[in-house]
Amino acid sequence: MDPISIPRPEHPRPQFYRESWRSLNGAWQFDFDYSDSKKAQGWAEKDSLPLSITVPFCPESSLSGLGATDFVDAVWYRREVALTEQELEGRVLLHFGAVDYHCEVFVNGQAAGSHDGGYTSFTVDITEAVHAGENAVTVYASDHLRTGKQPSGKQSHQFASFGCFYTRTTGIWQTVWLEFVPKVYLASLEAVPDPDNACVHLRAFTNVPASGMKLRAAASLEGREAGEAAAACTGSCTAFTLPLSETALWEPGSPRLYDLALTLESGEGKAADKVSSYFGLRKIELRDGAIQINGRPVFQRLVLDQGFYPDGIYTAPSDEALRQDIRLSMEMGFNGARLHEKVFEDRFLYWADRMGYLVWGEFPNWGLNISEADALCTVLPQWLEEVKRDFNHPALIGWCPFNETWDFNGRPQDDRVLSGIYYATKAADPTRPVIDTSGNFHVVTDIYDVHDYEQDPEVFYKRYAENPEPYENYPQRQRYGGQPYFVSEYGGTWWNAEEAATQRVRMENGEGGLTGWGYGARPLTEEEAGKRIAALTKALLDDPKMCAYCYTQLTDVEQEQNGLYTYDRKPKFSEAVYRVIREGFAAPAAIEKK
Structure with a gap:
C-alpha cells in the first residue's frame, strides 16, 4: 500500500523506536x-x-x-x-x-x-x-x-x-504493525528518573537471557551529549544507572526531554539491536496536603477527557487530532487531564510528554462486576499491562484503576479487589500516587477524591470553600484519612445553544420533552452557563484544602452535552463567555497563595 494512503501512518510507540517496522493499517x-x-x-x-x-x-x-x-x-x-x-x-x-x-x-x-x-x-x-x-x-x-x-x-x-x-x-x-528484530533483542525498558542525584535508573529486558552481551545507554539533551553508561548483561534483565552531566527538569508547561539511545552489543562489540527512546527528569511527592512536582506544589487544573471522536469513536482520526485535544485543553487553562474510563493511545501520552501536559492513567472498569473477587483475575493482568506500557511517560502523574465503583445488582464492591489492585500497582510503580477508585468507594488510597455535580454555586461554595473539613459525599461508605484531597469531577454544565432556545419555547408553552443529556438544571443562556462554570470553580479554588480540580468535560460526546467544545471540537460559546470561563479556571488557588 502507498504510504501516503495508510491511515494513522505514524510509529505507534515513539518511546521504543526501531527503524525496522512496517504499518499494517x-x-x-x-x-x-x-x-x-x-x-x-x-x-x-x-x-x-x-x-x-x-x-x-x-x-x-x-x-x-x-x-x-x-x-x-x-x-x-x-x-x-x-x-x-x-x-x-x-x-x-x-x-x-x-x-x-x-x-x-x-x-x-x-x-x-x-x-x-x-x-x-x-x-x-x-x-x-x-x-x-x-x-x-x-x-x-x-x-x-x-x-x-x-x-x-x-x-x-x-x-x-x-x-x-x-x-x-x-x-x-x-495500529497493527510488524517489527523485524534480531534473534536476541530488547523487549522493554523501565526508566526511573532521579533528579536529586542527577541520573536515571534503567532496567532493560531482553526476550531471552543475554549473558555475554553488553547494553550501552547514551543520553542527550537538545542535541548535546548528557551522559553515557554501559553494563554487562546477565539473564534477561539488565539494571544500571546512567549519570547525567546536565540536569534539566521536566515540568508542566516546561517539558524538557532527554533523548536516549540503547544499544545491545554482542561479545565482539558489534551492535546487535538498537532502540531510540526518551525520558523526562522529574519526581512526584505527596507533602503538606499537596501533590508536589520537583519539590514544589503544583495545583492540578484537570479536565475530564473521554477520548471519543465522531468519526473514529475510540480512535482519533489522525495523530494531529490527539495533539489538538491537548492544545484545546491548554488554551482553556488546564494543565492536565483525567484520561477517563479508557486506556488512551500511546501517542496521546507522547504528545502530553512533549507539551508538558499532566495526565492520570485510568482504566475502563465500568461494565466489570467487582462485587465478586474473581474480578481481580480479569482486571489485574490488563491493568499491569497498562502500567508497564506507560511507566516511562513523565507526563503521567498518577494511577487510578477504578472509577465510581457502584453496587452491582445491589451487591457492594468486594474491597479486596480494590485493595489488591492498589497494592499491586504500588509494587509495580512505587514512584507515583495511586487513587484506588475515583469518587467512591475508597478502600486504600494515596489521594482522597470526591465527585460532585451540584449545579448551585452557593451550595457548592458552602460545601467546599466555607467548610472547615473535607466534604464527604458518602460518609456511610468511606472515610477521609488525611490524604491530599480534591474534587475530581464537578461541573458537567449542560449547554447546547439550539436546545436552549427550544427549551425556552417549551417552557413558555408549558411543555417538556428535553433532548440530550447532562447534569442538573440546564442554563437558559450561554452567559448563565459561563458564570455558573466560573462560580463552581471558584468554590474549589478558594478551598485551602484543595490540591486539584477536574472539570467535566473537554468536549460533548454524542448525546452528552456538557463539554466546553462540541463533539467535533468546535466552539460552543462566544468569545466573551469563553473569557469568563478561562479566567475562572486560571484564577489562583488558595494552596498556591500559601
Whole structure:
C-alpha cells in the first residue's frame, strides 16, 4: 500500500523506536460473526472474507467504511503480508495497539497467539509461522460486554447510546504493525528518573537471557551529549544507572526531554539491536496536603477527557487530532487531564510528554462486576499491562484503576479487589500516587477524591470553600484519612445553544420533552452557563484544602452535552463567555497563595 494512503501512518510507540517496522493499517478483508460460530466453521483457514474494513478503525465507526453499530459477538479480519528473506533473518513481531476484547491471531492457518483485554497492547511472535513471500494474517475478536465479565468503559450496553454511555467499539481499534528484530533483542525498558542525584535508573529486558552481551545507554539533551553508561548483561534483565552531566527538569508547561539511545552489543562489540527512546527528569511527592512536582506544589487544573471522536469513536482520526485535544485543553487553562474510563493511545501520552501536559492513567472498569473477587483475575493482568506500557511517560502523574465503583445488582464492591489492585500497582510503580477508585468507594488510597455535580454555586461554595473539613459525599461508605484531597469531577454544565432556545419555547408553552443529556438544571443562556462554570470553580479554588480540580468535560460526546467544545471540537460559546470561563479556571488557588 502507498504510504501516503495508510491511515494513522505514524510509529505507534515513539518511546521504543526501531527503524525496522512496517504499518499494517489500511484495507483488510472483514466479516461479522453475529453468532460467534465461524471459528468452528474453519474461518481461521479461509482464503478470503466478503467485506472490507479500514484498520485501525472499529466497524462501528464511519472511518472504518462500515458504520455498523449493532451488537456483534465476534468479527474477523484477514490480509496478505509479503515478507522478504532479509526480514526473516531474525524474529518477526506482530504488534496490536488494542483489540476489543478477546483476540486470537492465526498466520497461514496456524494459531499464533491470543490476548484478553480490549484496551492494552500486545505482541505475537510469528517467526515460526511465516515464510518468504505472501503470508495470510487472520484475526478473530470476540466481544461480550453485557456479561459483567469484562471491562467496557463508556460503551453502551443498550442498543443505542444513552446518558453517559456511547457507541461501542469492537475488534481492532489501534495500529497493527510488524517489527523485524534480531534473534536476541530488547523487549522493554523501565526508566526511573532521579533528579536529586542527577541520573536515571534503567532496567532493560531482553526476550531471552543475554549473558555475554553488553547494553550501552547514551543520553542527550537538545542535541548535546548528557551522559553515557554501559553494563554487562546477565539473564534477561539488565539494571544500571546512567549519570547525567546536565540536569534539566521536566515540568508542566516546561517539558524538557532527554533523548536516549540503547544499544545491545554482542561479545565482539558489534551492535546487535538498537532502540531510540526518551525520558523526562522529574519526581512526584505527596507533602503538606499537596501533590508536589520537583519539590514544589503544583495545583492540578484537570479536565475530564473521554477520548471519543465522531468519526473514529475510540480512535482519533489522525495523530494531529490527539495533539489538538491537548492544545484545546491548554488554551482553556488546564494543565492536565483525567484520561477517563479508557486506556488512551500511546501517542496521546507522547504528545502530553512533549507539551508538558499532566495526565492520570485510568482504566475502563465500568461494565466489570467487582462485587465478586474473581474480578481481580480479569482486571489485574490488563491493568499491569497498562502500567508497564506507560511507566516511562513523565507526563503521567498518577494511577487510578477504578472509577465510581457502584453496587452491582445491589451487591457492594468486594474491597479486596480494590485493595489488591492498589497494592499491586504500588509494587509495580512505587514512584507515583495511586487513587484506588475515583469518587467512591475508597478502600486504600494515596489521594482522597470526591465527585460532585451540584449545579448551585452557593451550595457548592458552602460545601467546599466555607467548610472547615473535607466534604464527604458518602460518609456511610468511606472515610477521609488525611490524604491530599480534591474534587475530581464537578461541573458537567449542560449547554447546547439550539436546545436552549427550544427549551425556552417549551417552557413558555408549558411543555417538556428535553433532548440530550447532562447534569442538573440546564442554563437558559450561554452567559448563565459561563458564570455558573466560573462560580463552581471558584468554590474549589478558594478551598485551602484543595490540591486539584477536574472539570467535566473537554468536549460533548454524542448525546452528552456538557463539554466546553462540541463533539467535533468546535466552539460552543462566544468569545466573551469563553473569557469568563478561562479566567475562572486560571484564577489562583488558595494552596498556591500559601
